[in-house]
Amino acid sequence: MDGAVFTRSILAIAEKNIRIYYWRGPVVVFGLLFPFLMFFTYFIGRSLDLVAFFPGFLGMMLFFTSSSVGPLVIPWEKREKTYERLLTLPVILESIILGDIVSGMIFGLVITGIVLAVSLVLLHLPVANVTALLGATLLGSVAFAALGTVFASMATDVPSNVMMLSSLVRLPLIFVSGIFIPLGQLTGWEFVLTSLSPLTYLVDLFHAALTGDAVYPPLADVLVLLVVIAMFILVARTVQERNLVKGL
Amino acid sequence: MLCRTSRSRRRLTEAIEADHLSKSFGPVTAVNDVSIRVEEGGIFGFLGPNGAGKTTTIRLLTGILTPDAGSVRIGGVDIHRDPLAAKLKMGVIPENSTVYGDMTAEQNVLWTAKFYGVDRATRERRVREILDRMGLAGREKDMVRTFSKGMRQRVSIACAIVHSPGILILDEPTVGLDVQSRRLVIDTIRHMNENGSTIFLTTHYIEEANALCDRVSVINRGRIIATDSPERLRKTFDTARYVEISFDRPVEEGLFAHGAVSRVERHGDKWRLYTENPDPVVKFLGALAGREHLSILSIATSSPTLEEAFVRLTEAS
Numbered sequence: 001m002d003g004a005v006f007t008r009s010i011l012a013i014a015e016k017n018i019r020i021y022y023w024r025g026p027v028v029v030f031g032l033l034f035p036f037l038m039f040f041t042y043f044i045g046r047s048l049d050l051v052a053f054f055p056g057f058l059g060m061m062l063f064f065t066s067s068s069v070g071p072l073v074i075p076w077e078k079r080e081k082t083y084e085r086l087l088t089l090p091v092i093l094e095s096i097i098l099g100d101i102v103s104g105m106i107f108g109l110v111i112t113g114i115v116l117a118v119s120l121v122l123l124h125l126p127v128a129n130v131t132a133l134l135g136a137t138l139l140g141s142v143a144f145a146a147l148g149t150v151f152a153s154m155a156t157d158v159p160s161n162v163m164m165l166s167s168l169v170r171l172p173l174i175f176v177s178g179i180f181i182p183l184g185q186l187t188g189w190e191f192v193l194t195s196l197s198p199l200t201y202l203v204d205l206f207h208a209a210l211t212g213d214a215v216y217p218p219l220a221d222v223l224v225l226l227v228v229i230a231m232f233i234l235v236a237r238t239v240q241e242r243n244l245v246k247g248l
Numbered sequence: 249m250l251c252r253t254s255r256s257r258r259r260l261t262e263a264i265e266a267d268h269l270s271k272s273f274g275p276v277t278a279v280n281d282v283s284i285r286v287e288e289g290g291i292f293g294f295l296g297p298n299g300a301g302k303t304t305t306i307r308l309l310t311g312i313l314t315p316d317a318g319s320v321r322i323g324g325v326d327i328h329r330d331p332l333a334a335k336l337k338m339g340v341i342p343e344n345s346t347v348y349g350d351m352t353a354e355q356n357v358l359w360t361a362k363f364y365g366v367d368r369a370t371r372e373r374r375v376r377e378i379l380d381r382m383g384l385a386g387r388e389k390d391m392v393r394t395f396s397k398g399m400r401q402r403v404s405i406a407c408a409i410v411h412s413p414g415i416l417i418l419d420e421p422t423v424g425l426d427v428q429s430r431r432l433v434i435d436t437i438r439h440m441n442e443n444g445s446t447i448f449l450t451t452h453y454i455e456e457a458n459a460l461c462d463r464v465s466v467i468n469r470g471r472i473i474a475t476d477s478p479e480r481l482r483k484t485f486d487t488a489r490y491v492e493i494s495f496d497r498p499v500e501e502g503l504f505a506h507g508a509v510s511r512v513e514r515h516g517d518k519w520r521l522y523t524e525n526p527d528p529v530v531k532f533l534g535a536l537a538g539r540e541h542l543s544i545l546s547i548a549t550s551s552p553t554l555e556e557a558f559v560r561l562t563e564a565s
Contacts, residue, residue: 005332005365012362020350084345085404087312089363090335245313248344 009091013099014106021072022107026163030170031068032111035061042180054125055206056179059140061115063199064170066108066141070100070148071159071166074240078157078247093244097149097236104145105138112137126210132218133209139225140202146232147198153239157247178203183215198228261324263288263415263446269308269318278304280470282318286463288414291437291447293461293478295454297562301470302450303343306419309448310340323414336364339408343419343450346400349393353384353403356392357410364411371410378406381439383432398429405436409445416440417448422456434460454555464554468562481557490550491529494518496543503540506532518546522556 021027039057043050074096077083086096116137119125127133151166177199178186186194194200201221208214214221264286271279279301286292296302307313309320311327311334320327320334327334347356354375361371379388382402387395392403401421408416418437422430437460441447451457457464458478465475474481494517504512504521508529511522523529526549537544 002332005336005363008365009332009363012359015362016348016351016359019355020348080349081345082348084312084342085340085347085407088310088335088340088342088345089360090332091363092331245307 005090006092006095009089009095010098010102013086013091013096014102017069017073017100017103018106021069021076021103024072024076026072026159027068027107030163030167031065031107035064038174050123051125051211052182053180054119054123055210056177056182056203058112058116058119058206058210059177059199059203060174060179062108062112062137062140062202063144063174065111066104066144067148067151067166067170069104069107070145071151071162073100073103074152075154075156075159075162075247079159084248087244093237093241097233097240100149100152101142101145101233104148105141108141108145109137112141128212129209132205135222136202136205136209139205139222139229143198143202143225143229143232146229146236149236150232150239153236153243155243155246173197173199176200178215183207184213198225201225201228261288262286262321263290263323264292264309264448265321266305266309267319269305269315269320271304271308271313271315277470279308279315282467282470282472284309284465284472284475286446286448288446289441289444290463291441291449291461293457293464294448294450294467295457295464295558296450296467300467300562302467303419304470305467306340306342306417306448306450310338310342310417311335336411337413338415338417339411339413341401341404341408341416341418341421343423347392347403347407350391352389352391353379353395353399353406354388356403357406360407361410366411374410374412375406378410381436382406383428396426398425401425401429402432405433409436409440412443413445415446415448419450420452421449423452454558458554466558466561474557474561478554481561482554489524489526490520490522490556491526491533491547492518492520492550493533493547494545495537496545499540499542503536508532 038060043053074083077086120127148166151162151169154162154165156162176193177197178194183194183200183204201216201224204214204216205218205221208218208221262285264284266282266284269279269282270277282301282305294302294305304313308315309327311331314328322334323337325334325337351359357375357378358371361374366374379385382405384399384402384406387399392400395403405421416437421433421437425433434456437447437449449457449460461478463475464478464481465472467473492515501512501514504519506529508523508525509521510524513520521529530547530549533544533547536542
């Protein structure tokens with residue numbers, strides 16, 4: 001396989017997604033407004049320590065933004081009848097999945113980056129480890145953009161069905177990932193439950209990077225996120241291959 | 249004429265080679281042991297009724313579907329072993345797919361060219377040339393969603409030829425188009441072929457295939473039932489001649505009952521009477537006109553058309 005052609009195809013697909021899908025209603029509502037609404041709903045009127053909850057908010061922000069572009073792309077293209085043309089171009093399924101991941105990742109990085117920068121400047125939040133913070137942001141954006149491509153694998157050409165399913169999965173995850181109740185305060189079955197969510201490890205990594213009080217060793221968080229990325233890509237590839245021509 | 253030029257060209261290699269392709273969807277066999285050879289520089293027509301397996305075959309040739317059995321080589325490259333290398337050699341216009349409505353015509357073509365590694369300067373020059381050729385000069389900055397179907401199809405073709413592909417695969421490229429767009433599409437196919445591209449074309453318009461192609465295959469129920477030049481296919485059914493007549497007033501089909509007439513079809517204000525021997529039919533029609541006090545406005549005999557060959561072949565299979 002020609003690496004240059006493969007890379008070109010990934011970048012071209014990401015460029016198309018950025019151009020067409022970033023400002024679609026479902027992406028703005030589910031990716032941008034939703035995490036803010038969740039945060040303010042929980043935070044306003046309660047005397048919570050912003051520094052303690054900021055890693056969770058940042059994780060939630062990155063989770064929602066990165067995973068909001070991917071689910072929309074393929075169902076939208078199948079509905080608009082552009083997907084078959086895309087498949088005839090010099091692409092393979094992996095180019096499409098990786099192109100979708102790159103566009104979701106950039107969306108997550110840019111929005112979360114702005115939120116992080118503004119918060120650091122205005123709220124004077126501490127940063128324990130800048131490298132860990134950048135690494136966590138990058139890793140988290142890839143992981144949850146990959147989750148977005150798993151949702152996109154559904155055999156449908158109705159984007160709202162996919163967005164509904166993705167919300168159905170994403171919403172419960174934020175309640176079992178140490179965002180609203182710090183991981184350190186959880187015990188027993190609650191702790192076991194949170195350990196099943198991939199978002200937990202991103203939030204924990206943000207805790208390590210911002211406040212230095214992570215529950216798991218940072219290396220363990222990184223390894224879990226890497227395994228999660230590989231798993232999401234594998235699942236997306238398998239299911240998308242099976243559903244490739246459905247709805248063309 | 250293009251196809252005559254193509255015919256006279258010396259061909260040494262095959263641009264498209266499909267060997268014993270089969271593809272099933274559950275219990276339904278969509279393509280059954282299909283083999284196709286398209287010589288370099290030729291225009292190959294792929295004909296068949298709806299549901300015959302044309303689109304599935306094209307999806308197998310373009311690497312969208314993986315065959316259950318058989319192989320496809322595009323310019324000598326196995327598309328299922330090295331899809332990127334094979335796809336670089338071709339431009340494809342799928343029947344049921346279109347360009348991005350939320351991009352301008354220019355953005356669609358420029359974006360497509362990036363997949364083929366066309367450098368920036370060439371990309372911009374080619375886009376201007378092609379959009380101009382497609383009659384879209386002045387509309388290149390408009391969003392494609394504001395275009396008519398014919399204009400969208402022209403953008404789609406512009407995208408497919410931006411990298412000057414050696415092989416162009418078109419699935420029903422003229423379906424539903426206005427006369428002007430249809431003519432532009434056909435001219436572009438001819439132009440590409442004159443410049444060395446091999447064309448693989450499916451079409452419902454049999455006479456379009458007859459005018460363009462130097463070889464055609466007819467597929468029905470997933471199997472290829474005939475492959476030959478349009479002329480030779482027509483000659484296979486040399487007995488299927490007809491007499492076409494029109495009268496000064498409408499008549500009933502029942503009037504044409506005659507032992508030498510095998511089938512009667514109405515074509516607008518004309519009647520077409522199929523026969524193996526036109527002579528007794530012409531005499532019968534003359535007598536009929538006298539008996540029924542009808543004036544004959546026109547009468548003509550004709551040799552079998554490719555359409556007739558197509559109908560006979562698909563009926564027989």
